[in-house]
Every structure is written in structure tokens, then in C-alpha cells.
Amino acid sequence: xxxxxxxxxxxxxxxxxxxxxxxxxxxxxxxxxxxxxxxxxxxxxxxxxxxxxxxxxxxxxxxxxxxxxxxxxxxxxxxxxxxxxxxxxxxxxxxxxxxxxxxxxxxxxxxxxxxxxxxxxxxxxxxxxxxxxxxxxxxxxxxxxxxxxxxxxxxxxxxxxxxxxxxxxxxxxxxxxxxxxxxxxxxxxxxxxxxxxxxxxxxxxxxxxxxxxxxxxxxxxxxxxxxxxxxxxxxxxxxxxxxxxxxxxxxxxxxxxxxxxxxxxxxxxxxxxxxxxxxxxxxxxxxxxxxxxxxxxxxxxxxxxxxxxxxxxxxxxxxxxxxxxxxxxx
Numbered sequence: 001x002x003x004x005x006x007x008x009x010x011x012x013x014x015x016x017x018x019x020x021x022x023x024x025x026x027x028x029x030x031x032x033x034x035x036x037x038x039x040x041x042x043x044x045x046x047x048x049x050x051x052x053x054x055x056x057x058x059x060x061x062x063x064x065x066x067x068x069x070x071x072x073x074x075x076x077x078x079x080x081x082x083x084x085x086x087x088x089x090x091x092x093x094x095x096x097x098x099x100x101x102x103x104x105x106x107x108x109x110x111x112x113x114x115x116x117x118x119x120x121x122x123x124x125x126x127x128x129x130x131x132x133x134x135x136x137x138x139x140x141x142x143x144x145x146x147x148x149x150x151x152x153x154x155x156x157x158x159x160x161x162x163x164x165x166x167x168x169x170x171x172x173x174x175x176x177x178x179x180x181x182x183x184x185x186x187x188x189x190x191x192x193x194x195x196x197x198x199x200x201x202x203x204x205x206x207x208x209x210x211x212x213x214x215x216x217x218x219x220x221x222x223x224x225x226x227x228x229x230x231x232x233x234x235x236x237x238x239x240x241x242x243x244x245x246x247x248x249x250x251x252x253x254x255x256x257x258x259x260x261x262x263x264x265x266x267x268x269x270x271x272x273x274x275x276x277x278x279x280x281x282x283x284x285x286x287x288x289x290x291x292x293x294x295x296x297x298x299x300x301x302x303x304x305x306x307x308x309x310x311x312x313x314x315x316x317x318x319x320x321x322x323x324x325x326x327x328x329x330x
Contacts, residue, residue, distance in 0.1 A: 003046035006118035007330045009036040009323035010106035011156035015253045016231025020150030020167045030167040031231040032152045036160040036323035039100040041111035043119040048093035053079035057098040081144035082116040103198030105288025110153020113137030114327045134158035148206045160326030164235045183241035190300045194315035199293035223259035247283025247298035254285035264290030279306040
């Protein structure tokens with residue numbers, strides 16, 4: 001094969017995020033409920049006279065001497081990690097693009113991980129399954145690139161759909177949620193996804209939170225355990241087609257996230273949340289870790305009014321359509 005392309009969706013983390021991050025996931029086991037949405041990372045891999053990587057979505061590119069040549073540009077960190085991990089037999093040009101803004105908190109790096117790994121594996125003629133790509137995607141980010149974090153993003157992108165995921169390091173279980181399709185459509189119509197600006201939450205914050213847990217800090221430990229329980233509650237609410245409970249659980253999850261680190265809620269996010277609640281939202285939370293990025297809200301009533309309130313506060317509205325299929329060739 002001389003060329004291969006793959007695409008992988010991002011996700012909305014409905015409940016339980018942070019519990020997939022070690023050491024909590026190793027000591028107590030994490031549980032996350034998420035849903036993939038139709039915003040995609042794409043990767044194109046083709047045989048080439050030279051080794052070359054490019055991130056079109058970030059305006060970065062570099063030519064390499066070998067597949068394992070280091071590159072200083074952090075925008076190409078995952079691309080070079082993918083080449084080192086997969087180790088193609090011949091020179092490759094590896095190029096990415098994305099439908100979503102950088103730092104959105106939608107698990108975009110996990111989607112990119114999955115797309116890069118899948119494109120390279122397809123190019124090499126190797127089997128591509130959700131389990132394999134999810135694991136490779138996690139490996140290339142957490143191990144090859146050395147970026148701290150959990151595993152839910154790569155698994156959500158690889159599998160697609162609505163899932164409850166259990167993390168007992170190193171084991172991961174993906175349990176599809178039997179959600180009624182009419183209710184899923186209602187949930188999509190009622191969900192307003194607002195991009196507030198690039199996330200400013202760093203890997204240092206992840207390390208600080210998990211170091212606090214490892215040290216037995218009660219506030220952080222209690223919040224992580226509550227997040228895990230909320231994931232179980234979210235699955236039940238989705239299976240019961242209970243829109244009100246879905247919204248309320250999201251808000252409780254957001255409160256627990258802020259207990260981990262108050263800096264997760266910027267002043268602009270606090271203002272947006274208040275405005276959306278006043279406009280009829282029955283619940284909402286930050287996507288991902290917070291400190292910028294996206295927030296999403298369940299608004300069963302006057303959607304147009306809520307959208308006006310969001311845009312008046314500088315938010316960019318992103319579409320919500322469920323991605324029932326995960327990573328795939330394209």
C-alpha cells in the first residue's frame with residue numbers, strides 16, 4: 001500500500017472524567033461515561049522519498065532524517081511519537097487535520113492519536129481493530145510522547161458511540177450503553193456545545209491533582225470517588241432516557257471537578273454557566289479538564305435563547321451529532 005487515511009471522532013465526557021488517570025485508576029479503578037461526536041481528527045500516511053510530518057490544523061511541518069529523529073516543535077509531538085512507535089519500514093509523509101479547535105477539551109489529542117496510529121498501521125498492512133488502535137494511541141501519547149493523562153480519550157475515539165469505560169490499570173473494559181435512539185436524538189437536540197477558548201490547564205495540574213490523591217488529601221480523594229459514582233449514575237440515566245437526570249448529573253460532576261482544582265472554572269466559564277442556567281439549562285459542565293476549552297449544557301426548552309446568551313459571551317457554538325462508529329479508514 002502506498003497511501004492510507006484514517007479518521008477518529010472526539011468525545012463528550014458525560015461523567016467520571018479524571019478517574020481514568022493513574023494512580024487513581026490503578027488503586028481504585030476508574031469509571032467514565034462518554035459519547036463520541038462527529039468532529040474528527042484525520043491522518044494521511046503515504047510512502048515518500050523523505051520522512052515528513054505536518055499538522056495542517058496547527059500550521060506546523062518538519063522533514064526528518066529518520067523515523068526516530070527528534071523534533072523540537074511541540075505541535076508535532078504526537079506525529080513523531082507515532083512514527084517511533086509504529087516504525088514504518090520505508091519513509092513516510094504523515095499529515096493531520098482536524099474539524100475542532102485546539103484545546104477544546106474534547107479529547108482531540110486522543111482522536112489524533114487514534115487517527116495517526118490507524119493510518120500508519122493501515123499503510124503497513126497491519127490489522128486495525130478498536131482495541132488495538134486504542135492501546136496504540138494511548139502508548140504513543142503517554143509513553144512515546146510522555147504526556148500525562150488517562151486513557152478514555154483514545155478509547156472513546158477508537159470505539160465511538162455511547163460507552164461506560166472501566167479502567168483498572170492496565171486493563172480497560174468498554175461497555176456499550178444501550179441508549180434509545182430517539183432519546184439520543186433528543187439529547188443531541190438539547191445539547192449546546194460552547195467553545196470558550198483554548199484550555200490553559202497544564203500537565204502540571206494533572207500531576208498536582210494526582211499527587212494530592214496519592215498523598216491521601218481528603219478533598220481530592222472524595223471528589224474522585226464521587227466522580228466515579230456519578231459515572232454509574234449517568235449510565236443509568238441514559239438507559240432510562242431521563243433527560244433531567246442527565247443534566248443534573250453533569251452539574252454535580254462539574255462541581256466535583258472543581259473540588260479537584262478550583263482553577264478549572266475560569267471567570268468566563270462561571271459567567272457562561274450562570275447565563276445558560278438562567279436561559280433554561282438543566283445542567284452542564286466543562287468538557288475535559290476545564291480552565292477554558294468547551295462547556296456543554298442540556299437545554300430542553302428555548303434553544304435559540306440559550307444560544308444567543310452563549311454567543312453574547314463570546315462562545316463559539318459547535319455542532320453535536322453522535323458518532324456511532326469509531327476510528328475508521330477514509
